[in-house]
Structure formats: structure tokens, C-alpha cells
Amino acid sequence: MNSQNLETLQAYLTSHNTDPLLVQGDAQSVLSSLPDACIDSVITSPPYFQKREYVAGGIGLEDDFREYIDRIVSVCAEVYRVLKPTGSLWLNLGDSYQRKNLLMIPQRIAIKLTDDLGFTLRNHIIWNKLKGAPDNAPDKLRTLWEPIFFFTKEPRGYYYDAEVARHKPRVAQSVKHGAVVSATGVTGVRYKRKIELSTELSSEEKEHALKALEEMLRLVECGEVPDFRMVIRGATRATHGNDERLSGRAKELAEKGFYFLKYSKQGAKIADVWDILPEDTQGRRLHYAPYPEDLVKIPVALTCPPQGIVLDPFVGTGTTCKVAHALGRKSIGVDLAAEYLRIAAGRCAGE
Numbered sequence: 001m002n003s004q005n006l007e008t009l010q011a012y013l014t015s016h017n018t019d020p021l022l023v024q025g026d027a028q029s030v031l032s033s034l035p036d037a038c039i040d041s042v043i044t045s046p047p048y049f050q051k052r053e054y055v056a057g058g059i060g061l062e063d064d065f066r067e068y069i070d071r072i073v074s075v076c077a078e079v080y081r082v083l084k085p086t087g088s089l090w091l092n093l094g095d096s097y098q099r100k101n102l103l104m105i106p107q108r109i110a111i112k113l114t115d116d117l118g119f120t121l122r123n124h125i126i127w128n129k130l131k132g133a134p135d136n137a138p139d140k141l142r143t144l145w146e147p148i149f150f151f152t153k154e155p156r157g158y159y160y161d162a163e164v165a166r167h168k169p170r171v172a173q174s175v176k177h178g179a180v181v182s183a184t185g186v187t188g189v190r191y192k193r194k195i196e197l198s199t200e201l202s203s204e205e206k207e208h209a210l211k212a213l214e215e216m217l218r219l220v221e222c223g224e225v226p227d228f229r230m231v232i233r234g235a236t237r238a239t240h241g242n243d244e245r246l247s248g249r250a251k252e253l254a255e256k257g258f259y260f261l262k263y264s265k266q267g268a269k270i271a272d273v274w275d276i277l278p279e280d281t282q283g284r285r286l287h288y289a290p291y292p293e294d295l296v297k298i299p300v301a302l303t304c305p306p307q308g309i310v311l312d313p314f315v316g317t318g319t320t321c322k323v324a325h326a327l328g329r330k331s332i333g334v335d336l337a338a339e340y341l342r343i344a345a346g347r348c349a350g351e
Helices: 003-014 027-032 065-082 105-115 189-197 203-221 248-256 294-303 319-326 338-348
Strands: 021-024 039-044 083-092 120-128 145-152 174-176 179-181 228-232 258-262 273-275 309-312 330-335
Touching (some): 003 021, 003 330, 021 338, 027 065, 027 330, 039 065, 039 294, 083 105, 083 294, 105 120, 105 145, 145 294, 189 228, 203 248, 248 258, 294 319, 309 319, 319 330, 319 338, 330 338
Parallel strands (some): 021 330, 039 309, 120 273, 309 330
Antiparallel strands (some): 174 179, 228 258
């Protein structure tokens, strides 16, 4: 890496400029020039093993998939170093076949990142592409998904803003025929009957359960809780194992005879299956695998604070930096190919 790029990187880290910084060079070399603990979130999709030949070559063209895995892990070792203790890594990787055998490359890399580098794997997300290119192989199923791994540098204390990526709550509660009705139609009548007819609850437990149910319905009526589920010992399906050593819910059910699952009025937490159409327009002339902007928006919002810095060591045509810039975050994008970086610069500038 030349001294001019190094000076530019170091100056950018301390500046207030939110325009993306695009750096040409080898990912591992550029990352090695960054100081420890300076990046908030890394969001990237490295070249897949023996899938495509990119303009400047680089990772993905190895003869042996084990060598490919080692190279990706080496880059991720630098990622681990440059991440702040509150930082996260989002890694999207597709798989490959060799002699008819699915290699499980993404999973092998994920295990190495946790076992060898010390990352904590918080989620394995399924990117459901909804549509995809035809698959002419006559002897296997068509593949319409890819994994995305959400790692954190530390198991606790990392930055994560769960409130920014919730699904909108369902229709609000209402009152019908004098009964409070939750967002999904729960009135409490069914739960009252189960409590009253229970043969497992004592009289005292039934009294406490009915009072708690009335309070929950009051919260629904005043809009504090949009919806709920009530689990009653022996009467409704539990949402846990029955071992009190492993489940706090099991202990609560044993001690009280019931518990509630309350829905948030901010909406449901985002789940680990993402239905997102693949990108089919940006940069196709030179780059055959740009990932969609919607795939980046969630990780940036969840794990990069408003004044933070996003890094993509395999930035390609700049989707990560474009999204980070749109969301008001600083970002650094690295790629071997000057051609890709020219496209990325244009996209980030709105051209």
C-alpha cells in the first residue's frame, strides 16, 4: 500500500467527512495499515470460490478450496483486529461444488472465525432471493438462498439498535361486544375458561392468573401492549423445555402456573430469513455479483452507530458504501480493481 493511501486512510478516520473513502489495493494489505479498534461495522461479500473471474483477479481463483478458506480467514483476522470491542462483522458468502460435492464453504469459514479468531456468531441469516438464474443441473435442486453470518467481536456489550429494524405492528387493539380484542383477535375469553377449568392450578394460582389476565387486557385496551399470548400450566402449549435449569419460563410456569408473552408496540423483531430480490442492474457490465442495497441497510442500521464507520474490504461496485452514505455513516471501501472503484464512486455520488 502506498504512503499516500496510508495518509488518506489515517486522516479519514479522524475527520467528520461522511463521503465514502474508496481505496484501491489488496484487502489484507489495506486493513493491516489501519490502527487497532477503529471500525464499527464490517459488511462484505467476498468473491466466491471458483464462481467468477473478476477484473483484477484476487481471492476466489485458488485451485484448492482450503486455500481459499485460509485466505478469507486471514482477511477476517485483520477485520477482527480493526473492529472496536463494540463492533460487528456481517459476512455474505455463497457455496460451491467440486466433483458433485457441495463444499459447505460458508459454514467452514464461520466455524474457523469463531474457533480460531474468537468471533461470536450471533445469527446465521438466510437470504431468500425469491428468484434466481436458471439451474440446468439435472440431478440436484435449484438453490435460491445464501447465508449471511452476523458476528460480533465480543459476546456482550456490542452496539446493536434493535428498535431501528422492527416490523410494523399489526392492526391496533379494538373493543367488540364489550370485550377487548388484541391485534390478532385475542379476547381473553379462551384463557379465562382454561384457567377456570384447569385441574393443575390450585385455587390460589387460578385467582392470581385471572387477576394477571385482567391486567394484561387493560394494557391492551390502553395501547401499552398490542398483543400477547398466555401460557397456562397443563392447558396451553409451552414455548420452552420443561427443565427449570435451562429455562426461566419453565421455572416461572412451575412457580406461578402461568406466564405471558408480550408483543412490543414497536413491532416484531426482524427475523433471520430475509426476502430480498438480488441486484440485477448496478455494475453488471464489469461486475457480475453486486449484492442489493436492501441487504446492507439492515446491518448498517442495526450495528453501526450514527457517528460510526463502516468498512467493506471487498467493496466491488460500492453498494456497502452507497448505503452507509445514504444512512449518514462514514465508510471505507477497498477493492483491487480500479474499474470497480470508478463505478462505486459514481454510484456513491448519485450518478
